[in-house]
Amino acid sequence: MRNLKRALVAVLVLLLAAIVLFFVLENQQEVSLGLFGWVSPAMPAAVPVLAALIVGLAIGPLLGSYAVMRTRRRIRLQAREAALAGK
Incomplete structure (x- = not known):
């Protein structure tokens, strides 16, 4: 069972890597982003998306x-309060 989980994780990681690679290769056009008057230098569209x-x-x-x-902290606090109330 453990080997099956590892194989599935490996397949999913490889699939994700292939999707990211395909995305990067398909989005090579240059873009420049602007925010609050600041403008970034031109870079491939995939760079800001992947960032x-x-x-x-x-x-x-x-x-x-x-x-x-x-x-967890809330549960511990409630357990302490319950223990103190039970004494």
């Missing part, structure tokens, strides 16, 4: 782990 993907992949798990830690 946003990487930032999102980094921030998402951080926010998720923060939510889990808050929930």
Whole structure:
């Protein structure tokens, strides 16, 4: 069963890599982004999109782990209060 999971993960990673490669190869036209008066230099369209993907992949798990830690802390506090109320 463990080997099947590893094989599925490997296939999914390879599929994702192929999709990203295809996206980068198809989006080679130059774009320039502007935000609040600041204009970026011209770069392939895939660069800012992949940068946003990487930032999102980094921030998402951080926010998720923060939510889990808050929930665990709340559960421990409630358990302590219940233990003190039971004495």
